[in-house]
Amino acid sequence: MKIPVGIKVFVDAAGVDPRYARLVHRYVLSAAVWLLIGTFAGLLDAFRYTVPELLELPWLSFGRVRPMHTAAVLWGWASLALLGVCVYVVPRSCRTTLHSLLAARISLWLWNAGLTLGVIAFAMGQNNGNQEYREFPIFLRLGPVPVPVVPLLAASAILLAWNFYKTIAKRSVQQIYISNWFMLSAPLFATVLVVVGWFPGFNRGNGQPIIQGWYMHNAVGMWFTPLAVGATYYTLPKLLNKPIYSYALGVLGFWTHIIFYTLIGTHHYIFSSLPAWLQTTSIIFSTAMMVPVWASTGNFLLTMRGERSAMRISYSLPFVLVGAIGYGLASVQGTAEAFKAANEIWHFTDYTVGHAHLAMVGFVSFLVWGSIYGLVPRVTGKEPNVELVGAHFWLSFVGLAMMFVALCGGGHARGVGNLEGDSFMEGIRTMAPYWVWRAVGGSFMALGHVIFAWNLWSMRPGAFVNLMQPPADGQ
Numbered sequence: 259m260k261i262p263v264g265i266k267v268f269v270d271a272a273g274v275d276p277r278y279a280r281l282v283h284r285y286v287l288s289a290a291v292w293l294l295i296g297t298f299a300g301l302l303d304a305f306r307y308t309v310p311e312l313l314e315l316p317w318l319s320f321g322r323v324r325p326m327h328t329a330a331v332l333w334g335w336a337s338l339a340l341l342g343v344c345v346y347v348v349p350r351s352c353r354t355t356l357h358s359l360l361a362a363r364i365s366l367w368l369w370n371a372g373l374t375l376g377v378i379a380f381a382m383g384q385n386n387g388n389q390e391y392r393e394f395p396i397f398l399r400l401g402p403v404p405v406p407v408v409p410l411l412a413a414s415a416i417l418l419a420w421n422f423y424k425t426i427a428k429r430s431v432q433q434i435y436i437s438n439w440f441m442l443s444a445p446l447f448a449t450v451l452v453v454v455g456w457f458p459g460f461n462r463g464n465g466q467p468i469i470q471g472w473y474m475h476n477a478v479g480m481w482f483t484p485l486a487v488g489a490t491y492y493t494l495p496k497l498l499n500k501p502i503y504s505y506a507l508g509v510l511g512f513w514t515h516i517i518f519y520t521l522i523g524t525h526h527y528i529f530s531s532l533p534a535w536l537q538t539t540s541i542i543f544s545t546a547m548m549v550p551v552w553a554s555t556g557n558f559l560l561t562m563r564g565e566r567s568a569m570r571i572s573y574s575l576p577f578v579l580v581g582a583i584g585y586g587l588a589s590v591q592g593t594a595e596a597f598k599a600a601n602e603i604w605h606f607t608d609y610t611v612g613h614a615h616l617a618m619v620g621f622v623s624f625l626v627w628g629s630i631y632g633l634v635p636r637v638t639g640k641e642p643n644v645e646l647v648g649a650h651f652w653l654s655f656v657g658l659a660m661m662f663v664a665l666c667g668g669g670h671a672r673g674v675g676n677l678e679g680d681s682f683m684e685g686i687r688t689m690a691p692y693w694v695w696r697a698v699g700g701s702f703m704a705l706g707h708v709i710f711a712w713n714l715w716s717m718r719p720g721a722f723v724n725l726m727q728p729p730a731d732g733q
């Protein structure tokens with residue numbers, strides 16, 4: 259048998275069902291396309307802070323592009339990338355095959371269709387009102403017949419939850435590995451999020467901010483975080499070829515996460531007209547969040563202890579290391595932001611935007627990049643160019659560091675100014691140089707994302723996977 263020249267083929271990829279390899283790759287490739295769309299939307303709005311008259315087209319106005327950016331990076335990039343990793347991890351950790359390849363394919367296209375229609379709705383000026391991260395309208399109005407947007411996303415999440423549940427149910431190992439606890443809880447909770455987030459009856463009077471805080475924080479806490487943490491519980495031991503430091507810490511992290519995270523949403527509305535007891539509850543549980551965060555961060559770091567040589571030769575472990583530290587740092591920062599003394603300075607400033615990027619890029623995206631580089635070659639049999647992976651790592655790391663320091667530093671300076679009675683215009687003048695640095699850091703990140711998309715393309719499955727062995731039952 260002849261192995262194609264210039265391609266390194268992992269033993270693991272031999273015998274993988276090519277349909278399954280294509281499925282995993284399509285999930286992450288779709289995610290990369292959304293990352294590029296979202297990145298360039300973010301970059302456009304970032305440059306507008308310094309050159310406001312840039313691209314003056316109604317469908318590309320700041321107010322339309324901002325939700326395009328957040329929807330594309332959150333619901334497109336981070337969600338699909340994490341789901342692609344789940345499609346790999348759930349069956350592998352259960353030592354079985356995915357229950358239904360067809361259902362997973364339908365979920366992917368439903369999700370992509372919902373997102374595309376949602377972004378078209380934004381461009382046309384249609385949305386669900388000023389509800390951050392739930393701006394997608396339930397229906398897009400193109401003509402006399404309304405086209406569903408949110409129902410497509412909900413149907414996709416329900417179908418995936420069913421597929422994961424059925425896969426876990428037919429596992430050939432007795433135990434349900436900790437990754438699967440996280441990965442099954444996320445699509446189940448997402449269904450609750452969609453129903454509560456779009457149910458019109460809850461959004462009246464003070465109920466609106468209560469639901470908004472709950473929805474917004476649980477989108478991060480009950481969707482992105484469990485998927486990213488669950489993925490790492492699988493990827494890290496796999497890359498290091500050793501068990502996780504403590505399984506018990508993983509279980510502690512899971513249950514405390516589920517209990518505490520759902521109670522902290524109101525910390526987005528400290529000093530507001532919401533009931534004081536609700537604000538206090540959110541501050542207490544924001545502090546309690548240190549338990550699940552350090553249970554998992556500590557577990558990851560202790561698993562990596564003494565593995566310097568593996569870290570030096572692996573191109574995926576550095577992403578996991580940055581992501582694990584990013585998880586700890588973003589969470590400590592979030593807890594600090596909930597305290598009244600800090601909240602009165604930082605709230606209503608760019609400090610919050612800095613925090614959002616540390617969480618979604620420094621934590622979630624770095625962990626998912628680590629999983630993608632570590633796992634995708636195991637199904638497709640193709641590795642990316644190591645130098646290009648390095649370029650992606652450093653551009654993303656340096657770009658994010660610039661953006662984070664600029665937004666949090668500038669946000670703090672502006673917050674202090676606000677308390678001292680600075681006018682709105684003085685606040686703008688304070689932020690002006692920091693916004694330039696955000697755009698520079700964003701440009702570094704954008705270049706890194708283009709390189710990542712190319713790396714992923716170079717890992718696409720080819721016909722050669724079949725050359726190693728005829729596809730077994732395996733996926």
Ligand code: HEM
Nearest residue numbers: 297300301303304328331336610611614618619700703704
């Ligand atoms: C080239 C890279 C990026 C640039 C230039 C950029 C730029 C921006 C800009 C200009 C905003 C609006 C801020 C405002 O309204 O004042 C924003 C918000 C946001 N971005 Fe990005 N972004 C980038 C990458 C990302 C990525 C990769 C993610 C997630 C994976 C992300 C997540 C968010 C979130 C969650 C918000 C909302 C923040 C808040 O409301 O507090 N961004 N970004």
